Amino acid sequence: MPEVYNPQLGRKQSYPYEHRQQERDWHWGMVINTNRCINCNTCSFACKSTWTSGKGEEYMWWMNVETEPYGGYPMGWDMRLLDDLGAEETIFEAAEQGEKVKGYVAQKEEWEYPALGDDSVHGEYPEDEVVESDPEKGKYHDIWQFYLPRLCNHCKNPACLAACPRKAIYKRSEDGIVLLDQERCRGYRKCVKACPYHKPMYNPETGVSEKPVGCFPRIEEGNVPRCVSSCIGKTRLHGNINRGPKAGHPNGKKSAAKGRSPINYLAKSDEKVALPLYPQFGTRPQVFYMPPYHVPPEFLTQMFTPNTEQKRNDWPGSTYEESVKIIQQRVRNPSHHLLGVLQLFGATTRLIETYNVKENRVKGWDRKGKKVVDMPIEEDIEVREGEKWTNQ
Ligand code: SF4
Ligand code: F3S
Known part of the structure; x- marks a missing residue:
């Protein structure tokens, strides 16, 4: 199998279609701040x-x-595959003879409970005791849970695409969205088996499979996907993950900001506070998560990093666990710039191509160079005269 470089693993890995790897100027991407998600499922229903x-x-x-x-x-879905993978193997490298990808077809009963485990916590409440977090432990909680929104990652190494013998799945050159052509599909379900995130699904009524479409008609009109615009917790930001710091003015318009997109700033070029889900699978997912800051970093390390001994020089910290701790601190105590970028989450239904933070204002422009956000980063706080509140 040919080899491609995977920056999320910091090494080369095998992938069947190396020619599909050219980096596009514009690539679909999303950042989700898990600290803001309240499990209301407005996104799921939208x-x-x-x-x-x-x-x-x-x-x-x-x-x-x-x-x-x-x-x-x-x-x-995740534990089964993680248990089966070798410590340093991607799903492509672990594929059995005659297969392109190592995968698993979930059985009917495994699809029956979308809300199984909702609100279950890790750890036990001590009887007759009040649970307090211990500041000595760096504010990580002994008893915890958090919400993880899950969707198709429009991967840069899509396993669904690699596995389909009909070549019915393709990655669009204009925005990297991975689509399934139902006219070509013959219902072989190799895609269903291959996607480690279990997002292509078979339709027993039509005899062909379907997969998430990245809300492409909205993207084409310069709007964010429905799950992003409907999110009442303002957990998400969507845009061009490939637009780095050196990019010029969008559409050549001088009025708009030059440079990176806000999601590139969060996940790739600067703060690096947003991480891919299970990068060890090797698909290069393009949804990135800002990890919860109250959850012990050991758990998050196995979920959002390749969790190997190997050191990385493009992430903060010398080990993966250390990098997660640094990220948690950055998210808990954001810099003024990061605070500005966090204001862009849910601020508009238009797709923000570029942004800029100047003094106390954050501004965002769309792909045509039109300003779509202009807001203060911190509001003035007015302290009213009168009695001071005490807890005495
Ligand atoms: Fe394909 Fe699954 Fe990646 Fe989506 S998450 S592009 S369905 S491999
Ligand atoms: Fe291919 Fe999946 Fe259809 S493997 S033939 S797209 S069911």
Whole structure:
């Protein structure tokens, strides 16, 4: 199998279609701040009512929210594959003879409980005691859970695409969105088996498979996907993950900011506070998560980093666990610039191509160079005269 460089692993890995790897100027990407998610599933219903409300699609939740550490849809989707993978192997390197990808087809009963494990916590409440977090432990909680919104990652090494013998799945050159051509599909379900995130799903009514479409009609019009615009917790930011610091003015318009997109700033070029989910699978997912800051870093390290002994020089810290701790501190106590970028989450339904932070204002421009956000970073706080509140 040919080899491609995977920056999320810091090494080369095998992938069947190396010629599909050219970096595009514009690539679909998303950052999700897990600290803001309240498991309301507004995103899940917005997606379902838009895309999967037909016959045979009843079990299809292209967007779902799971409670970590015990939730999962389909049930146990991540642990099964992680247990089967060798310590330093991607799903492509671990493929059995005659297969392109190592995968698993979830059984009918594993798709029956989308909300299994909701709100279950890790750890036990001590009887007759008040639970307090110990500041000595760096504010990590003994008893914890958090919500993980899950969707198709529009991977740069898509396993679904690699596995389909009909070549019915393709990655669009204009924005990297991975689509399934239902006219070509013959229902072989290799894609269903191969995607480690379990997002392509078979429709028993039509006899062909379906997969998430990245809300491409909205992207083409310069709008963010439905799960992003509907999110009441303002957990998400969507845009061009490839737009780095050296890019010029969007569309050549001088009025707009030069340089990177806000999601590039968060996940790739500067703060690096947003991490891919299970990068060890080797698909280069393009949804990035800002990890919860109250959860012990050991758990997050195995979930959002390749979790190897190997050191990385493009992330903060000398070990992966250390990098997660640094990221948690950055998210808990954001710099003024990061605070500005966090204000862009949920600020507009237009897709923000570039942004700029100057003094107390953050501004954002769309792909045509039109200003779509202009807001203060910190509001003035007015302290009213009167009695001071005490807890005495
Ligand atoms: Fe394909 Fe799965 Fe990656 Fe989506 S998350 S592009 S379905 S491998
Ligand atoms: Fe290919 Fe998946 Fe259809 S493997 S033939 S796209 S079911």
